[in-house]
Amino acid sequence: MAVDINDLAAFVSVARAGGFRDAARVSGVSASGLSAAVRRLESNLEVRLLNRTTRSVAPTEAGLRLIERLAPVLADMDAALDVLNGFRGRPAGTLKLNVPAGVARTLLPPIITSFLHAYPDIRVELIIEDSFVDVLAAGCDAGIRYDERLAQDMIAVPIGPRVQRLATAAAPSYLSARGRPEHPRELLDHACLRIQFASGALPVWEFERDGEVIRVDPTGPLLVRPGAAMDFVVDAAVAGLGIARLYEQTLRPYLDKGMLEPVLETWWQGFSGPFLYYAGHRHLPAPLRAFVDFIKASHAADTSPS
Structure with missing residues (x-):
């Protein structure tokens, strides 16, 4: 059975975003292109993967099972491609962060601005969400939350005022x-x-x-x-x-x-101020590694004696 890896990635993107338009904004692929890819995948697999209504899109039971198996595979592919960053002069790629609205409005703008000036080949995508989420399941590299909302198995790095x-x-x-x-x-x-x-x-x-x-x-x-x-x-x-x-x-x-x-x-x-958190048991993509180093350096500079 011949299945296009891009169609699989499109399906996962739509399922995670909960809709074709939101997935299009995140992935950079048009909503119509994503829709065509999912239809093609469903036709090739001969099974419905998404339930579609005028208001929402959600994976079927078959779709959920496929996502469970695909997520680590796609993550491994991203990690493999990220190895190429070691051959570039500076890190490149996309950094996806899941952050609450208050942090996005008051704390993050100067940090992201300085970071993007320092790393012009990195693109930052912000997903604004106040509830606590599994950043990996949501398709994000890392999140920002306060300490009482952090999972035990996450690495937490102080970000912003303490x-x-x-x-x-x-x-x-x-x-x-x-x-x-x-x-x-x-x-x-x-x-x-x-x-x-x-x-x-x-x-x-x-x-x-x-x-x-x-x-x-x-x-x-x-x-x-x-x-x-x-x-x-x-x-x-x-x-x-x-x-x-x-x-x-x-x-x-x-x-x-x-x-x-x-x-x-x-x-x-x-x-206490918020933390940048991410899974410690996986390979860090170059954009996330650069951001973590940037935050640590900024924190060290803020706390060093004058």
């Missing part, structure tokens, strides 16, 4: 009209702008000072889910709709310009 804070802030107009809370529990009497996880969970607001931890579940006029949520919440806070609670890096430009004012700053809770 201490971050969740900050609360409001517009001067809101504070003038509603007053400034002096204790976290007073937030229950204020309009608070909330962000809901994609899973539907609504995280409580947690504050800490001198070892005392206070958790509150305030309400307000706005509830948004991740993705564009942070921009929406910031805009709403600047417009005076209520109190926002986001990463300090997100709010800092607005605080510095006076568009927002800190609220309960002595209660802002700190936590």
Whole structure:
């Protein structure tokens, strides 16, 4: 049975992306080209591999079994081709990273910009996803998450600031009209702008000072889910709709310009910064190896004595 390896790769790409359009953006092959490849593969194998509806694409049971067997084979092929990077003057290829929206917005832009300037032959693909995923099963080289979301068998490399804070802030107009809370529990009497996880969970607001931890579940006029949520919440806070609670890096430009004012700053809770994580039991593709070395060098430079 003659099967084109490119058709197999197209099928895996579509199955992982959950659709032809998303797979086209990731793979660089047109959606129509991917569709034709999958149809050709199904015809050659005489079995349906994908269930297609107008809203979604998902592998059949046969498709799932094929993916299980193909994933390590395709990974080995990528590793074999990556050996050629050793014969080039500098690393080349694609680096696929799975990152949460908050990290993609506030932490990653300067890092990726500097990295791509240093390695112009590498192309970076960012998959923005807030839930924890198996990076290999998702077709990614590595991910970025916080330490409580890391799997035990992953190698974790610190990336970005090692201490971050969740900050609360409001517009001067809101504070003038509603007053400034002096204790976290007073937030229950204020309009608070909330962000809901994609899973539907609504995280409580947690504050800490001198070892005392206070958790509150305030309400307000706005509830948004991740993705564009942070921009929406910031805009709403600047417009005076209520109190926002986001990463300090997100709010800092607005605080510095006076568009927002800190609220309960002595209660802002700190936590450890994120990590770049990847599987330690496999060959590192040249783009990922270059990125890991770049992050380690940047971290060493930031922590070295001046």
